[in-house]
Amino acid sequence: MRNHPLQGNQCSSKRRCVSINFLVLPGKLGTKTRVWAGSRTCRFARPLPDTVYYRLASDLAGGPFLMTEKLYYHDSYLRQFEARVVKSAQAAQGCEVVLDVTAFYPTSGGQPHDLGVISGMRIQEVVEREDEIIHRLEGPVPGERLECQIDWERRFDHMQQHTGQHVLSQAFVRAAKRNTVGFHMGADYVTIDLDAESLSAQQLDEAERLANAIVFENRPIHVQIVPEAEVPALGLRKESSREGPLRVVRVEDFDVSACGGTHVRHTGEIGSIVIRKVERVNQQARIGFVCGRRSLAAQQRDLESLAAVARQFSVGLGDVPARVEKQIQETRHLRKALQTKNRMLARLLAKELYAQAEQRLGCKRIKQLFEEEEVEFLKLLAQALLSQGNCVVLLGSAGTQAALLFAQSDGLPGDLRHILPACCELIEGKGGGMRTLVQAGGKNASQVQQALDLAEQRIMSVNSGSVL
Numbered sequence: 123m124r125n126h127p128l129q130g131n132q133c134s135s136k137r138r139c140v141s142i143n144f145l146v147l148p149g150k151l152g153t154k155t156r157v158w159a160g161s162r163t164c165r166f167a168r169p170l171p172d173t174v175y176y177r178l179a180s181d182l183a184g185g186p187f188l189m190t191e192k193l194y195y196h197d198s199y200l201r202q203f204e205a206r207v208v209k210s211a212q213a214a215q216g217c218e219v220v221l222d223v224t225a226f227y228p229t230s231g232g233q234p235h236d237l238g239v240i241s242g243m244r245i246q247e248v249v250e251r252e253d254e255i256i257h258r259l260e261g262p263v264p265g266e267r268l269e270c271q272i273d274w275e276r277r278f279d280h281m282q283q284h285t286g287q288h289v290l291s292q293a294f295v296r297a298a299k300r301n302t303v304g305f306h307m308g309a310d311y312v313t314i315d316l317d318a319e320s321l322s323a324q325q326l327d328e329a330e331r332l333a334n335a336i337v338f339e340n341r342p343i344h345v346q347i348v349p350e351a352e353v354p355a356l357g358l359r360k361e362s363s364r365e366g367p368l369r370v371v372r373v374e375d376f377d378v379s380a381c382g383g384t385h386v387r388h389t390g391e392i393g394s395i396v397i398r399k400v401e402r403v404n405q406q407a408r409i410g411f412v413c414g415r416r417s418l419a420a421q422q423r424d425l426e427s428l429a430a431v432a433r434q435f436s437v438g439l440g441d442v443p444a445r446v447e448k449q450i451q452e453t454r455h456l457r458k459a460l461q462t463k464n465r466m467l468a469r470l471l472a473k474e475l476y477a478q479a480e481q482r483l484g485c486k487r488i489k490q491l492f493e494e495e496e497v498e499f500l501k502l503l504a505q506a507l508l509s510q511g512n513c514v515v516l517l518g519s520a521g522t523q524a525a526l527l528f529a530q531s532d533g534l535p536g537d538l539r540h541i542l543p544a545c546c547e548l549i550e551g552k553g554g555g556m557r558t559l560v561q562a563g564g565k566n567a568s569q570v571q572q573a574l575d576l577a578e579q580r581i582m583s584v585n586s587g588s589v590l
């Protein structure tokens with residue numbers, strides 16, 4: 123039995139008794155009323171439950187009118203219910219079903235659809251299409267009367283995130299005078315877009331602190347249908363363009379919003395509201411946050427990551443930032459020392475290689491394969507060799523990756539870029555450069571020697587001994 127504020131003599135379905143007294147007047151209401159009444163447009167003195175509109179539309183149409191009663195509008199906590207099939211059809215994958223009542227929330231207003239089971243058949247998606255709520259199932263359902271069960275973990279998560287959004291949006295109005303212009307509930311984050319290009323750290327802190335203070339105060343949340351005439355006096359956070367009665371969600375003495383989603387009954391159930399990310403998107407500030415179980419899960423993940431780093435350094439959690447900073451400084455110092463040593467090594471090695479190389483037509487040719495050397499070292503070596511005198515340098519590294527570096531003295535004719543493509547093909551890589559200096563990287567390290575030999579052959583085929 124559900125009581126309605128207006129008492130009268132009408133009585134509806136067996137499932138529940140609704141006593142009402144309503145007026146039918148010419149005029150305009152919402153889209154739904156116009157559709158239900160067919161060619162007639164009706165105005166009601168007060169907003170009424172969907173069941174009443176359904177009965178009225180059926181009377182006007184002279185037969186049953188197919189309209190689903192949205193149980194989630196009245197009770198977000200309803201997890202199990204019975205329903206009757208109004209319509210069903212085969213779909214490309216599975217089956218589409220319309221019920222006379224449903225507690226499954228369809229994707230709308232930034233909130234994703236519910237999941238669950240209808241008489242043993244899993245729901246894949248719930249969508250709203252022209253006043254019909256369509257349940258896409260993995261297969262056909264048996265019989266007319268169905269047992270419906272909501273995936274409560276998913277639904278309650280949506281209720282926590284969605285109510286948290288109302289609170290955080292109002293907190294930004296109060297802490298930063300910024301309005302929410304967009305809302306999206308993703309699988310990981312919930313985001314709101316604020317009409318601000320940027321926000322200070324202080325504004326973010328203040329909004330988060332205020333939002334959580336409202337959570338801790340465990341304020342009641344009221345949902346009511348408000349007649350159109352009374353909407354202007356509500357002081358909605360964001361104006362609504364809807365006609366007719368409005369579903370209004372009020373966080374007591376804090377926020378009033380028009381919303382068709384599912385919410386918790388008290389702010390304490392939100393658990394906590396944690397801002398995790400701030401980005402700039404289309405001249406707006408996008409705030410990524412998590413509430414309830416999601417914030418707990420995020421905190422657990424963060425702790426695991428931090429603990430893993432702390433274990434690596436054998437320090438306590440609180441000492442990690444200082445230890446990482448120290449490590450960065452040490453690495454910088456070592457890199458610098460390594461560069462100095464590499465330059466020295468390159469100079470010594472260049473002298474040796476240059477001295478050993480055969481001189482032909484006033485030019486030396488140096489070909490050298492290394493097991494594993496960084497390209498940076500090959501460059502240093504090539505520079506050191508060129509500074510020794512006229513030469514052509516062919517260097518390669520066959521480590522985890524293949525690397526080639528060819529160089530020649532400026533005064534020599536020819537273009538090293540001409541011999542590079544065939545060598546790149548051998549090492550299955552790509553490269554480029556200038557006439558006198560080219561380099562390439564590839565994934566086939568086993569062919570680096572062949573690539574060096576090929577480069578040498580091409581050079582030797584030119585009688586002058588220089589390149590191409």
Ligand SMILES: [Zn+2]
Binds near residue numbers: 284383
């Ligand atoms: Zn809402």
